[in-house]
Amino acid sequence: MPLSINIKERISLLGGLCFFLSLIEYMIPKPLPFIRIGISNMPLILAIDLLPFPGFILLVFLKIIGQALITGTLFSYVFVFSLGATLASSIMMYVMRKLFGEKGISLIGISAAGAMVSNSVQLLLAYFIIFGRSVYYMAVPVYIVGIISGIFLGYICEYFKNNSLWYAGNINAGNNINDGLPKSSSLTEKKVSPSMPKKLPLLFTKKYSSEELALTGFIMLLAFLFNTNTFTRILQAVFFFLLALLSGKKINYLMTFFTMSIIAFFSLLVPYGEILFNIASFRITWGALQSGLNRAFTLTGLLMLSRFCIGRDLSFPGFFGEIISDAFRVFSKMEKIKLNRKDWLYGVDEVLISLEKRHDGQDKAVREIPDKPNPSLKKRIFHTGQLFLVLIIIIAWLPLFIGV
Numbered sequence: 001m002p003l004s005i006n007i008k009e010r011i012s013l014l015g016g017l018c019f020f021l022s023l024i025e026y027m028i029p030k031p032l033p034f035i036r037i038g039i040s041n042m043p044l045i046l047a048i049d050l051l052p053f054p055g056f057i058l059l060v061f062l063k064i065i066g067q068a069l070i071t072g073t074l075f076s077y078v079f080v081f082s083l084g085a086t087l088a089s090s091i092m093m094y095v096m097r098k099l100f101g102e103k104g105i106s107l108i109g110i111s112a113a114g115a116m117v118s119n120s121v122q123l124l125l126a127y128f129i130i131f132g133r134s135v136y137y138m139a140v141p142v143y144i145v146g147i148i149s150g151i152f153l154g155y156i157c158e159y160f161k162n163n164s165l166w167y168a169g170n171i172n173a174g175n176n177i178n179d180g181l182p183k184s185s186s187l188t189e190k191k192v193s194p195s196m197p198k199k200l201p202l203l204f205t206k207k208y209s210s211e212e213l214a215l216t217g218f219i220m221l222l223a224f225l226f227n228t229n230t231f232t233r234i235l236q237a238v239f240f241f242l243l244a245l246l247s248g249k250k251i252n253y254l255m256t257f258f259t260m261s262i263i264a265f266f267s268l269l270v271p272y273g274e275i276l277f278n279i280a281s282f283r284i285t286w287g288a289l290q291s292g293l294n295r296a297f298t299l300t301g302l303l304m305l306s307r308f309c310i311g312r313d314l315s316f317p318g319f320f321g322e323i324i325s326d327a328f329r330v331f332s333k334m335e336k337i338k339l340n341r342k343d344w345l346y347g348v349d350e351v352l353i354s355l356e357k358r359h360d361g362q363d364k365a366v367r368e369i370p371d372k373p374n375p376s377l378k379k380r381i382f383h384t385g386q387l388f389l390v391l392i393i394i395i396a397w398l399p400l401f402i403g404v
Contacts, residue, residue: 007055010170011062011323013352014043014050016330018063019070038115038146038153040067044090045107045114045157048097050170060090061320062327068306069314070331075221075306077129077299085121089114107161108154115150119143130295134266160345166352208389210314216389217309220396224301230294232399237301239395244307251307260296267292330355 022040040063047059064086068074073082093114096105119142127135161167208216220240227233244251273287316324334351 007051008323008326009356010047010050011055011059012326012330013355014047014059015062015066015323015327016334016355017043017348017352018059019066019327019331020334022063022067022070038111038118038149039156041086041089041111041114042153042157042160044086045093045111045154046161046167048094048110049102049161050167053094056090056094058320058323060087062324065316066324066327066331069310073303073306074310074314075217076302078303079306080129081122081125084125085118088121089118092117106154107157108151111154111157112147112150115146115153116143119146130263130299131266132270134269137266137269156345160349163345164349164352166349166356169353210311212386212389213309213311214314216393217305219393220309221302221305223393223397223400224298224305227400229399230290230297233294233301234297236396236399237297237304240301240304240308243392244304247308249307251304256300260300263296263299264289264292267295 018040021042025038025040044056044060044063047056051059064079064083065074067082068079071078073079093110096110096113123135123139123142126138127133131138224233224236224240227236241251268284268288271283271285271288273285273290276284276286276289278284333355
């Protein structure tokens with residue numbers, strides 16, 4: 001069923017807000033990368049009463065893809081956790097709201113239930129992908145943190161819903177989805193790609209398109225996944241770390257080390273294989289240690305590879321590509337706005353109102369389109385730059401060929 005122009009604009013605004021809150025959440029330290037406080041889900045909870053189901057599902061996928069582009073996790077296990085947990089919890093929250101209605105269940109109850117579903121999916125995936133049986137040791141604290149953060153997020157959503165002028169204006173406007181889908185909307189006066197980061201990386205960005213880097217990363221990803229040797233997989237992970245570092249991506253060294261240590265530690269809780277030594281009654285075994293190191297470096301390597309080859313300027317074709325470009329344009333404007341810490345919800349409300357007015361035609365400014373590259377420079381890059389990408393692909397595949 002086609003979406004009206006108003007619904008498309010609403011999705012783009014909420015999608016941009018998802019990206020903005022995802023960036024804030026990304027900067028908050030957490031024990032494991034896939035464990036999230038959930039503030040980036042605030043637009044999804046608000047959208048339950050603002051969007052029809054097709055528009056709501058589109059926003060969910062917009063949030064998942066955009067969050068992966070912003071944090072550089074599209075090729076990593078974090079994306080799998082985000083996809084499964086967000087999709088399951090979002091559908092459950094939407095169904096609950098429609099079944100019980102606004103009087104039957106509040107946004108606080110919906111958010112708390114969504115957090116429980118999200119945590120359950122994350123723990124299930126963690127069981128199969130990372131920790132195995134040792135996931136039972138972290139289930140209780142994860143659920144406790146999840147229910148507390150879910151209730152808190154629901155309270156924020158209820159407060160925003162009851163006090164936001166932007167929300168009141170949109171909820172009263174209705175959810176008309178009978179209008180035909182236009183060829184272009186006021187949000188997309190020109191086809192532009194998402195904005196580039198303010199600080200250009202040291203390498204790669206000026207030489208290669210986002211599509212070239214993504215293809216290169218995918219080929220190296222295959223080499224990483226096909227490698228079953230723990231030692232050479234560690235070497236590959238270190239290589240991906242160096243690529244991410246040289247490309248100018250920000251890396252939290254302390255959090256990376258802490259995450260790897262946590263993964264290795266929980267693997268040691270399920271001992272098997274040759275006993276290396278004992279700490280009191282706790283046995284450290286070679287099998288558990290090797291498994292922990294393999295999992296820690298595998299997941300970190302995937303994360304670093306994704307950071308290297310995935311950028312927020314990666315474009316998608318078709319209708320979804322148009323929507324995600326609109327959302328990134330909203331996000332680029334939100335990044336420049338400083339919110340008041342004491343009443344940041346009021347600041348978010350003002351931002352949404354101002355952006356909606358711009359979308360209505362009062363300000364149809366679009367991002368600057370970069371100048372066409374110098375033909376001679378492009379030709380030179382084709383001969384030298386492309387060879388460099390081939391070289392790093394060969395290095396990534398080398399351990400499989402030499403059989404180290």
